[in-house]
Amino acid sequence: MKLIIAIIQPSKLESVKQALSAVEVFRLTVLDVQGFGRQRGHVEAYRGHEIAVNLLRKVQLQIAVNDDFVEPTINAIVEGGRSGEKGEIGDGKIFVLPMEECVRIRTGERGSEAI
Numbered sequence: 001m002k003l004i005i006a007i008i009q010p011s012k013l014e015s016v017k018q019a020l021s022a023v024e025v026f027r028l029t030v031l032d033v034q035g036f037g038r039q040r041g042h043v044e045a046y047r048g049h050e051i052a053v054n055l056l057r058k059v060q061l062q063i064a065v066n067d068d069f070v071e072p073t074i075n076a077i078v079e080g081g082r083s084g085e086k087g088e089i090g091d092g093k094i095f096v097l098p099m100e101e102c103v104r105i106r107t108g109e110r111g112s113e114a115i
Contacts, residue, residue, distance in 0.1 A: 001064065001065070001066055001067065001098075001099040001102060001111070001112055001115065002064070002065055002067065002070050002096050002097065002098060002099055003062065003063070003064050003096075003097045003098075003099045004061075004062070004063045004064075004065060004070070004073055004074065004077075004094065004095070004096055004097075005060060005061070005062055005063075005094070005095040005097065006060070006061040006063070006077045006081070006092060006093070006094045006095075007033065007035070007058050007059070007060050007061075007092045007093050007094075008058065008059050008061065008077070008081040008091070008092040009058065009059070009081065009083070009090065009091065009092060010032075010057055010058065010059045012059075012080060012081045012083075012091075012092075013030070013059050015080040015081070016061070016076070016077055016080035016081050017080070018080060019076035019077070019079045019080035020063075020073065020076045020077070020080070022076065023069075023072040023073065023075070023076045024069075025063060025065065025069060025072070025073050025076065027063070027064070027115070028061050028062065028063045029061070029062040029063075030059060030060070030061055031059070031060040031061075031062070032057065032058075032059060032060075033057075033058050033059070033060045034055040034056065034057055034058065035055060035056065035058055036054055036055060036056050037089075037090070037093070038089045038090070056090070058092065061077070064099060064102060064115050065115065066112045066115055070096065074094055074096070077094055078094070102114040102115050
């Protein structure tokens with residue numbers, strides 16, 4: 001079992017959800033987050049003053065999958081989240097973490113059956 005954490009552009013959320021549905025990944029958690037990477041933010045003008053905005057709005061997806069679904073899930077996120085054919089700085093990142101245990105609260109099921 002793995003926990004996949006993806007940080008993507010908010011405008012790409014719907015296309016990523018569609019790509020995940022196409023590979024039969026239907027369970028995910030979505031969080032609004034802020035951060036920066038290579039973009040390092042940008043400068044905006046507010047009432048005639050320049051203000052450095054270094055925390056950019058992003059969307060974080062958390063998806064628990066069985067081992068067989070790891071690669072299809074990653075490929076779907078890349079397909080749905082990439083800007084253009086080659087992508088752009090700021091498209092996001094995907095992290096894959098080992099998941100030791102999963103428990104479904106309603107039934108008490110554990111492990112891959114609980115996902």
